[in-house]
Amino acid sequence: MIRVDLNADMGESFGPWKMGDDAALLTTVTSANIACGAHAGDPDVMAKTMTLALENGVGIGAHPGFSDLQGFGRQRMSVPRASLQNSIRFQVAASVGMAKSLGGKVRHVKIHGALANMSSEDEKLASDIYEAALSVDPELIVTVLCATAQETAVRELGCAYAGEIFADRAYNDDATLVDRSLPGAVIHDPEVAGKRMVEMVQAGAIITESGKQIKTDIDTICLHGDTPNAVQIAGSVRGTLEASGIEVRTFEGRRA
Template identity: 85%
Template sequence: MTRVDLNADMGESFGPWKMGDDAALLKTVTSANIACGAHAGDPDVMASTMKIALENGVGIGSHPGFADLQGFGRRRMTVPRGSLQNSIRFQVAASIGMAKSLGAKVRHVKLHGALGNMTSEDEVLARDLYEAALSVDPDLIVMVLCATAQEAAVRSLGCAYAGEIFADRAYNDDATLVDRSLPGAVIHDPEVAGKRMVEMVQAGAIITASGKRIETDIDTICLHGDTPTAVQIAASVRGTLEAAGVTVAQFDGRRA
């Protein structure tokens, strides 16, 4: 039986500014990556998002990124390694503390935006940041971009991890994501997203924009909560997977 998790990045509203429809997404996804207030979100948003996730039985994850609200964490930044590690510790600890206050638990950690892209290319950076997160809670499952330097990093660390592919992003031939500034980088059509996820899960491979197949273990599928059609994409992906006989459920985490 094929089984896969469906996750979404969320909790990215800030004060009076609303980003995405988290409540609707949390009725469809099985895991939630919740912003920690650095690239997006705030304490109130974190708490309310976690509360809704808990009510829906959705797995809660910490989603740390660059401290760059204006750039939404999607701008590459040069930060001293020690300071960046402390930022990860600070954000993950905030997530864990907030979840505990609500009677919930943070299951996993996933790096956001530019930080995620940079660590998908740099194994040393990925290992350093994962070690920082695991120093706060060694039982966290690390969500990694399949077949990238992130996966190499968790394999070298020997920690629990879950391999992730994206429903709403196109892939380069090295398994990294096509830059958002390029045409076709973001997939907005829910039907297209659903069909391509079934194809990849059944093939056990990332299928790149050029058609190349990169074999990999797929544990979870991500979509971005800030995409205008996020709710529709989530419904399409889940519905199409289940129609194809794929079970959608939380990941357990694997080890190398």
């Protein structure tokens, strides 16, 4: 039987400002990437989101990114290597510590936004980020964008990883994501999202905008919690996968 995890980025509210419906998403997804306070989130939001994840049996992941609250971590930035690594350590350690205090455990780490896009193009940057995260907890499973420099980096590091594709984003022919500023980059139709995920998982490949198939190991599917209809997309993706005989469950991680 084909198995795949369904994850969502969440915990991105801040103070009185709310982003997304995490409580609803956590009844559908099997892994949660929870913001660490740099691009979004705060200590209270982190604790609340982790508590809900534990109550729903959802795997907890740290979701660090650039320190960019104004830009939601989606602005490309130039940060010195040592400072960037310390920022990643700081964010992951906060996540690991909070989960432990609640009786839980952070299972994985997934990079957010512009930093994720940049590291999908730059193996050295990806390696720097993952080394920093793993220095906090070497048992973390690193979630990587399938068939990109991120995957090359984790294979070289020899750490546990999970290959990820996106339910709500379109792909370029080099397996990177279509820039959000371009038409069709973000997929809003739940039915379309569900159908394309079944096609990709069954094919064992990313299917790009041009129709090109890039063969890859798919361990997890992501959707963005800040998308207006994220809950509907999650429900459609999970329902369509299961109706096609694909089991949805938390990933275990793999090694090269």
